[in-house]
Amino acid sequence: MKKVELLSPAGNFACLKAAIANGADAVYLGGKNFSARAFANNFDNQELIDAIRYAHLRGVRIFVTLNTLLNEKEFENALKMADFYYRSNVDALLIQDLGLYYVLKERYPDFELHCSTQMHVHNLNGVLNAKKLGFKRVVLARESDLELIRQCTGNGIEVEVFVHGAICVSYSGQCLMSSFAKNRSANKGMCAQCCRLRYDLYEEDRKLNTDTKYLLSPKDMCLIDDIPDLIDAGVSSFKIEGRMKSSAYVGFVTSLYRKAIDEYLAGRRFRISKEEMDKLRVLFNRNFTDDLLFDRNDLFGQKTPNHLGIEIGEVVNNRNDHTYIRLSRELNQFDGIRINDFGCIVNMLYKDSLLVNQGKKGEIVSILTKEKLSGKVYKTQDFILENQINEASEKKMPLEFDLSIYPDKNVEVSLKCLDDKYTIRSNIIAQKALKAPLNEDTVRRQLSKLNDTEYYLDSFKLDTDDAFLTIKELNEIRRSAIEEFNEYRLNSFKREELRSQAELCDLKDDTDEKEMIEKDDQIFLNDKKYPINFVINRESRYAETEKAVISEFGGLLKDYQDKIAYYTLNVTNSYAYEFLKRLGFDHIVLSSELKDNEISDLIEAYKTRNRRKIRPYQFVSGKRVLMYIKSKPLSKYTENGLKYYLDDGNNRYDIDFAHDVTEISINSKENILNEGCLPLFIET
Numbered sequence: 170m171k172k173v174e175l176l177s178p179a180g181n182f183a184c185l186k187a188a189i190a191n192g193a194d195a196v197y198l199g200g201k202n203f204s205a206r207a208f209a210n211n212f213d214n215q216e217l218i219d220a221i222r223y224a225h226l227r228g229v230r231i232f233v234t235l236n237t238l239l240n241e242k243e244f245e246n247a248l249k250m251a252d253f254y255y256r257s258n259v260d261a262l263l264i265q266d267l268g269l270y271y272v273l274k275e276r277y278p279d280f281e282l283h284c285s286t287q288m289h290v291h292n293l294n295g296v297l298n299a300k301k302l303g304f305k306r307v308v309l310a311r312e313s314d315l316e317l318i319r320q321c322t323g324n325g326i327e328v329e330v331f332v333h334g335a336i337c338v339s340y341s342g343q344c345l346m347s348s349f350a351k352n353r354s355a356n357k358g359m360c361a362q363c364c365r366l367r368y369d370l371y372e373e374d375r376k377l378n379t380d381t382k383y384l385l386s387p388k389d390m391c392l393i394d395d396i397p398d399l400i401d402a403g404v405s406s407f408k409i410e411g412r413m414k415s416s417a418y419v420g421f422v423t424s425l426y427r428k429a430i431d432e433y434l435a436g437r438r439f440r441i442s443k444e445e446m447d448k449l450r451v452l453f454n455r456n457f458t459d460d461l462l463f464d465r466n467d468l469f470g471q472k473t474p475n476h477l478g479i480e481i482g483e484v485v486n487n488r489n490d491h492t493y494i495r496l497s498r499e500l501n502q503f504d505g506i507r508i509n510d511f512g513c514i515v516n517m518l519y520k521d522s523l524l525v526n527q528g529k530k531g532e533i534v535s536i537l538t539k540e541k542l543s544g545k546v547y548k549t550q551d552f553i554l555e556n557q558i559n560e561a562s563e564k565k566m567p568l569e570f571d572l573s574i575y576p577d578k579n580v581e582v583s584l585k586c587l588d589d590k591y592t593i594r595s596n597i598i599a600q601k602a603l604k605a606p607l608n609e610d611t612v613r614r615q616l617s618k619l620n621d622t623e624y625y626l627d628s629f630k631l632d633t634d635d636a637f638l639t640i641k642e643l644n645e646i647r648r649s650a651i652e653e654f655n656e657y658r659l660n661s662f663k664r665e666e667l668r669s670q671a672e673l674c675d676l677k678d679d680t681d682e683k684e685m686i687e688k689d690d691q692i693f694l695n696d697k698k699y700p701i702n703f704v705i706n707r708e709s710r711y712a713e714t715e716k717a718v719i720s721e722f723g724g725l726l727k728d729y730q731d732k733i734a735y736y737t738l739n740v741t742n743s744y745a746y747e748f749l750k751r752l753g754f755d756h757i758v759l760s761s762e763l764k765d766n767e768i769s770d771l772i773e774a775y776k777t778r779n780r781r782k783i784r785p786y787q788f789v790s791g792k793r794v795l796m797y798i799k800s801k802p803l804s805k806y807t808e809n810g811l812k813y814y815l816d817d818g819n820n821r822y823d824i825d826f827a828h829d830v831t832e833i834s835i836n837s838k839e840n841i842l843n844e845g846c847l848p849l850f851i852e853t
Contacts, residue, residue, distance in 0.1 A: 334410025791851025
C-alpha cells in the first residue's frame, strides 16, 4: 500500500520541532508576508533557512504558503519572496493568485506548486485543470465528501485533504464577509472570523428565537476514525490545520494521526482511547465532526465559538472572594479554566484554605474571583500535559558509520542515513600502534557522541589493523565527517520540472463594450446572453453553449467561443488579467475587493508591460454573495420558504438557498466606477 504523507502546521520554530518530533512527513509554514495566516508568528528569512536545514536533515519536507491575493504594488515583493524560497530549497509553494502562478510557472518550471485551498478547487474538473496547468498537488476544499475525493485521486496529480482543525463556514477563497464587514480580507490572510460572531435571525421583519447567537460558527474537523477510508480513496497527503495553535497542540495532534496512519498501513485499525480523546479536547476543540466528509448537516449549533475544553467540575459555592469547585477530574496549578464567560489561569489554587498545586477528583478546591460564579467548570489548558508534550525528544536520524583505519594512511569514513550515502577521505593519517592498537569499543564510544547532531548511531563497522588514533583525532573525524555529510545531504535537493500543458492565446486588445447586466443567473452584454456557470459546481456541470460565464477554477480551461471571467475568479493584478486573456477570456470582471487606486494600478501596469489597452469590468451595484456555505446551518429555523435575514448589529444580510448551497449576501449600493472600467450591475 502506498505510503501517505502527514502534513503538519508550524506558526513558529517550536511548532516545527514539535511536528517533526511527533512524526510529520512534511510541515507547512508561512513567511512574514503574503500568507493566509497573517496573524501567526510566521518565519522571517533566517528562521526559514534554519527551518529548512532542520527539517531536511531529518527527512522532512517544507512547504511555504504564499497563498494570498496580490494587488499590483504587492506583486514584485511577492516575486522576490518566491525567488528567495526557490533559492533556499523550499520543497513546494502553496499559492492562490492566478497571476503569481502565471509568472512562477514561466520563471521556475521546476518549482513545485500546490493549489492552495484558497484557490477554491472543489470539483473533478478543477483537479484536472490543476494537472494540466503543471501543479504537482491540489488541496481540495474542506467541503469535499468522500465520493468526490475518490473521483479526484488517481488522475496523475497529488490530492491533499484536511483531516483535523478549524473549518471555514464558507468555501475558502469565496468568503468576502470579513472584507465587507471589517475591511480585513480573508483573501489576504487577515480574516476577522465573522463566522464566529453573534447574529440575530429574522423571518421577514420578525426576530426569531434561536438556540444560539453563534449561527455561523462550525465545529472543528476530526477525521481520525476515517483515515482508513481516506487512504483507500488514494489521498496523497493528510493536512492538519493549526498555524495559530500551540506547539503542544501541533505535537499531540500530529502524534495521533501518525499512529492512525501507521497502524492502518501495518494492517491494524487504530482506535483512539478515551484518555487520548480527552487530551485532544483539552488542547483545543469546538466539538468534533466529520460531517463534511459524509455530506451530513450537523455542523453548527454551537453555544460558543471558543475552545470548549473538557468538563472537570461544578461550582458549589461563592464565599469571601473565593469560588468553590467540586472536581470531577484533576485540576493543577497553572491550568486554564472557563466557567460560562469567565476564564482564567489558575495561578493560585486552594484546598481547606491552604495553597496547593493540585486538586484531585472528588475534592473541593477554590480559586480567587471578584465575581460570583455558577455552573459547570471546564479545563481549557492543561499545564502538565503541555509541558510533557513539549519536552518530547527531538527527532534523530539513524546513522551508519564505517571506518577504515590503517597505519600511515588517511582515514576513510563512509556514512549512510536512509538513502543518502557519502564517503570521505580524512586529512588525518593513522599511526602504527606502539602499544595497544585501536579497538572497536573505543571507536564506537567516540562515534556515539552525537547528542549535538541530528543523528544517533544505528550501526558501526571498523576495518583496521594495528593502527592508532588519539581520542582527539577520533572526535575530529566524527565532527568533520558529519559536517561534510550534512552539506552533501542538503545539497542533494532535486527538483522535478512540471510545465503547463494549457494552450495560451496571443494577447488581444479589449474592445469598448457596453455595461454588463446580471439577472436570473445570466449576464446580458451587447444583446447576448451568457449563462453563468455556478460558483459552487461540485458536479463539474457546465453550460453547453458557445458563450458562458466562468466563475470557478474548474471552468478555466473550458473551450467556449466567447467567455466572461466572473469576479469570483479573484483577479487582483495585471498578471492574473493577462493570464486569463491568454486563456481566451474575452471579458474579465475584476475582484470586488479591489479599491479604486488598485484598479488604476492594474490597468496602468498592464498597459505599460504589454502596450495594449484593456477595459476591465467592475462590480458596481446589486446583490453580492459574501459567503457560499455547503450545508444548511439555518435549516432548523428556515423551513417556511419565507425571506430570512441575518443581522450583526451593523448590517442585515440576505439568506438565500440557491444551487444547493446557502448564500449569505448583501445588497451593495452603487460604488464609484473606476474611469478605466466598464460596469457590472446585478439586478435583484
